[in-house]
Amino acid sequence: MTPETPLDRYDSRPRQQAPGPGGTYVLCAGGTGGHMVPAHCLALELMARGHHVHLVTDERGLRFPGLFPGVEITRVDAASTGRSGWKSLPSVALSIWKGRSTARALFKQLRPRAVVGFGGYPALPGLLAGLSLYLPCLIHEQNAVLGRTNRYLAPRVRAIATSFPRIRRMEGAWARRAHFTGNPVRPEVLAAREMPFDAHAPRLKLLVTGGSQGAAILNRIVPAALALLPEPLRLHLDVTHQGRDEDRDAMLAAYAAAGIAPRIAAYFPDLPTEMAASHIVIARSGASTVAELAVMGRPSILVPLPIATDDHQADNAAALVAAGAAQMIRQSEFTAERLGEALTLWLADRQGLETAAAAARAAGHPEAAKRLANLVIATGLIA
Structure with missing residues (x-):
């Protein structure tokens, strides 16, 4: 994509702000952590610069503890046809209209400098309200594929922030307003970034995580794959596995058969540290x-979720694979034998593992929240 403005305009250096109290910015996000976390990170960055932030979200967006400290929150109605298809369209349209009306009334009071959407249907009412009031609006896309809500909004907003340099389903006309900022990550992740990586340690640590609910296929295949590894590789592994409680007994038995005593929990309170x-x-x-x-x-x-919309998880994984930082195994090919081969590639070649770690770090964008804040502020300053 070719940004309308040079990319370095949105680098990580904070911009000089006009004197006086900070402005107000509205962030529209909800539904899942994938939308909420980058919005949370942007809120922290904007508030650190002296601005005021207001979150517009749906019912699900209220269920994420620890996010948006000190941010005022307004819940609005939002809905999606989802699996119900066209049959639910009238009720969905009514919910979005109600959410838009609530957001319009709020924006008339707040007079925000800009409205920022983070994709997903919960962001739609707020963005529609902002557009109807001719407020500066922009969207952020977290995935390597432009999502359905963002595709609908893309022709109407002033700027599109992207998390990857190349985005699938980005029309040429929209690309002229696209700016690569990266996907903001939590401060805890940035702090964990400082932990050293030693590919030549006597014991290597393997983390398995399928999200807060776990992934049943990971719980089943990973222990079986480790059992297939040569003993010198297998017995020098420490395994931490985030898996569902209902799978715990079967997982422990499978790991025991492989001669491994893992740490298993359905939830780790500090997953960034576990990852690092x-x-x-x-x-x-x-x-x-x-x-x-x-x-x-x-x-x-990486094992992309096959039912993800537009298969966007495969595109996300492919970006790290292209950088030399990851291996991708499609779920249809995710067998104990295939995973064993992938693990052996790095466990038997410590130098290759170290190279992959360096490639991953080079592909990261720890400054993403700053870059996104710069873009948001600049968009809000355009009359």
Whole structure:
């Protein structure tokens, strides 16, 4: 893509702000952590610069503890046709209209400098309200594929921030307003970035994470794959596995058969530290996971979720594979034998593992929140 303005305009250096109190910026995000976390990171950056932030979200967006400290929040109605298809369209349209009306009334009071959307249907009512009031609006895309809500909004907004240099489903006309900023990651991730990576340690640490709910296929295949590894490789592994409680007994039995005593939990309170302490991570390839792996510089074996919209997780994983930082195994090919081959590639070649870690770190964008804030502020200054 060719940005309308040179990319270095949105580099990581904070911009000189006009004197006086900071402005107000509205962030529209909800639904999943993949949308909420980058919005949270932008909020922290804007507030650190003296600005005021207001979050517009849906019911699900209220369920993320620890995000948006000190930020005022307004819940609006939002809905998607989802699996119901066209049958639910009238009720969905009514929900979006109600959410838009609530957001319009709020914006007339707040008079924000800009409205920022983070994709997903919960962002739609707020962005529609901002556009109807002719406020400066922009969107941020976390994935390597422009999502459906963002595709709908792209022709109407002033700027499109992207997390990857190349984005699939980005029309040529929209690309002229696209700016590569990267995907913001949490401060805890940036702090964990400082942990050293030693590919030649006597024991290597493997982290398996399928998200907060776990991934059943990872819980089943990973222990079986480790059992196939040559004993010198297998017995020098320490395994941390985030998996569902209902799978715990079966996982423990499978790991015991492989001669491994893992740490297993359905939830780790400090996953960034667990990730940074690892030498290899086996995970899905959601936008936040991919961004965090790159920022920390951790090699990964990625198994894209096959039902992700537009197969965007495969595109996310492919970006790290192209950088030499990851291996990707499609779920249809994710067998114990195939995973064993992928693990052996790095476990038997420590120098190759070190090279992959360096490639991951080079692909990371720890300054993404600053770059996105610069773009948001610049967009808000355009009359």
